[in-house]
Amino acid sequence: MAAADQPILDVRDLRTYFFREEGTVKAVDGASFEVFAGRTVGIVGESGCGKTVTAKSILRIVERPGRVVGGQIYLRRAAHNGQASTVDLATLDPDGAEIRRIRGGDIALVFQEPMSSISPVHTIGNQMVETVQLHTGLGASAAREQAIEMLRLVGIPKPERRIDEYAFQLSGGLRQRAMIALALGGHPRILIADEPTTALDVTTQAQILDLLRHLQAQEQMAIVLITHNLGVVAEMCDEVVVMYLGRVVERGPVDAIFHAPKHPYTRMLLRSIPSIHAQVRTKLPTIAGSIPHPFNRPRGCPFHPRCPDFMPGVCDQNEPELRAVSESQAVSCFLYGAP
Amino acid sequence: MMEAATSPDYLLEVRGLRKYFLIHKGFLRKLVGQVRAVDDVSFSIERGQTLALVGESGCGKTTTARCIIRAHAPTAGQILFRTDADTVVDVAQLPKRQLRPLRRQMQMIFQDPYSSLNPRKTLLDIVGEPLLVNGLKNRQERVARVADLLRLVGLQPEYMRRFPHAFSGGQRQRVGIARALALHPSLIVADEPVSALDVSVQAQILNLLQDLQAQFKLTYLFVAHDLSVVKHVSDRVAVMYVGQIVESAPTEALYTAPKHPYTESLLSAVPKPDPRLRAQRIVLEGEVADPAHPPSGCHFHPRCPYVLPVCRTEPPALEAIAPGHFVRCHRARELTLRGVGS
Amino acid sequence: MRWRFRRHKLAIVGSIVVIFFYTVVLFADFLAYAPPTESEAQRSLLAPQGIHWVDHGRIDPYVYGFTGRRDPLTLKRVYTLDPTKKISLRIFAHGFPYRLFGLIPTDRHLIGVVGARTEDTLFVLGTDEQGRDLWSRLMYATRTSLIIGLAGVTIALFLGVLLGGISGFYGGGVDTAIQRVIEILRSIPTIPLWLGLAAALPNDWTIGQVYFAITLIISLIGWTELARVVRGRFLSLREEEFVMAAELAGSSQVRIILSHMVPSFLSHIIAATTLALPAMIVSETSLSFLGLGLRPPAVSWGVLLQQAQNVQALAISPWLLIPAIPVITVILAFNFTGDGLRDAADPYGH
16 A cells, blocks of 8 residues: 555655746746645645645646746656656656656646637537547547537536537536546546636536535546635645745644644734625735735745734745655744755 | 705715617618616615625626716616715716716726736826816826826835836736825716636735725725625625616625515525535526516516515516615515624 | 747838938939930830949049940841940039929939930839830839828728727717728728729829828728727727726826826737838839739839830740839838737737
């Protein structure tokens, strides 16, 4: 059972920079986390924190002028002889055959905007059959059967009819379901969902989250859920990675993150979000200032200009590193150890 | 001037508002149908209070808001507005020319802090435009007034010569608020003012809106889809579904003791930021109905867990089941529904 | 990054070329050294004369004279250079009288021959069948073609902005009507339409009248594209929240249009206009080339190229194809400039 204790995806010190005319944007600057089979990791953060670039880096689909410049992305794959092998995705050629087999095969991606990620000129069926054939080698009619089965699995009513429709003929919720079905076509072991419910209404969001949980239990998939919505994280995730301006500021089990947050940013963020359990018309504690533009990332700890626990001479001079504060929780803050 | 019915406590009273959009098709744009975006909506807002219009996309909340500021011409209904001169005017019937003096008393805050500011104008021009077109021609005075307004919303006046692209989403939203306040309005229609903002910035804007309300005795019509946000700002909440208000009540009552099954499921569907509260959620079947072809009877009946045969045929009326608590449901009195506590 | 830079550079080069050509338009009389219609059968289809710049160690440009005779076998005119006969050239020489910019009477030209003997002549680019100087004709043709392009685009712009603006701003039935007209106009194949219209021009019209009519004909199609651009911008801007905000602030319709909407699409219009111009020029050239546009004695690029229709003529006198060079150059230049402008027009562009 040694395999179960080992992460199927192990991201270590990932760095992805964008080399623009105006300067280098360190979109992801040292992100580390592990993903285990059948569990959900949430990557949370606000705009510019690098959560989406992290996902794209794992799949090596970072668009120019961005590039993975450092770190390792270890993916454990089950080989045919039962022996597990490990590949470092960070070293693969982003246009090579191997990463293309991994995309959609081992790791699948679900985007925020399903409309733009499903081809408008092909029926949903065409695209699904293609994916299924690519990753399973089935014949056309068998692949179509499986595609219909997939659509049924994600809760699309009358799948044998819907399979011949185009994406624009479906409502937002059904489109996101179709997108998920498309992603599941290659039976991935890891599903990366980038803001899968942000464009949806609350009642539809609840349906999609339920669906993801259900599918995870059934397929024993690992899910990497990327979101800015802490409510979604609390409902879905086992582990949480909090990011701010390209850095992981805190990492730990979901209960610890929500009930014993260590990093001032995590603490402030949790306190400042509007809650449905709040007293009517109460004011919220706020985080001062706004997120700096990635071009002018502050020196030292990127959160120091907004931090209530800012220690002059320490936080603005040194860059904190992610350190374990308990067996499962790690924080990147000088409150838990001087530089 | 007319309709003496409204009490002086109320700044705005909407009665039987309807807005139908006609659907044209084909080479000669033949009329083929209509979307009842707003279908018999009535509510009122007391001076100095906040009413939240809540619902999912396509429920008609934004159209309602735009009818009130007359960005859309209503198909039918009354929009009674008490002016600064303490007369009541029906905004729905006013011709465009008479609308202009009224416009300064009702202003809007927009959802998208990007498209709501003209990218080719400086903050001075943006915030100063309402002042300029309403007679403040002296540039010096206008600069001074814009500086005051920027300070009021927490921006440094030195920024006024800069263009919007130099600012973050939260700062732009502050600019939009300053522009809305420039003419001392009494009513502010805020259309999803924080939903495009980062979480850590939302709270700042919500607090700012509350401070300004207290300072200037502003009345807000707050349009939103996020029930958590709404709870922090509103005195009353009206929940809309497919063009109609299905429930309206004081905030506390609506959250703790909802009376409409749709309200219950909305409250239940909101993800709670606490992993220890992973309770059983009510997950509705199906999707929001198409307002071009709404279901018969109660519009909510195809998704309602408590549906009865009567719901399929008889459209329910909006009825008061407690003082100030209105529900559009045949079973409002008998059902005990789950709310969320504080 | 590099392609963006290069495209930008192309736009700059393009605009310089465009400016250069319109300078030629302004100074066409000055740059020409012979009246465009002056013909002489004795020197038809003469090859370009090379200018010799240095004489006796001094800069003193001259060309050699020539003698022409008819080949008794082929009946073709054959020219032989006469190295003993030097014809001196002068800068700012006196020549035929004209009015600079249509105002200032003068007879100065960029170059000219010294002396007034009739056999002392200069043909930088050779002559055509009727013995007319190609260089001078090319200068006048450039003027005609580019002015027709400009005039055509002005009419198209006026119609396009007016009708597109009405269409986009008022919407409803007016919009539908205008859009249908545009669709119908655009669905008619252009060449037959032009042919029909051009053929319908009365034969006894003066050059001026034909000139105007041709301009109208070619702008007839051009406006539809501009109208679509304007309408599209109006429609999308009308939905912009900052336009609604201005309306709520109490701004008048005129102010909203002039202060918020027009500045937002002015650059798009300029770009679209720049891209429409070469189409106008090509239209005139093709019409005239087919003999349906301007007719001699008017001179335009199309009229000049008409002489290059005959393969035989081309084989013997390839210089007749020279007028194609400015056509291609100016059209490329306009397209590069327009592309550059279009990219620059988007304030949120990459």
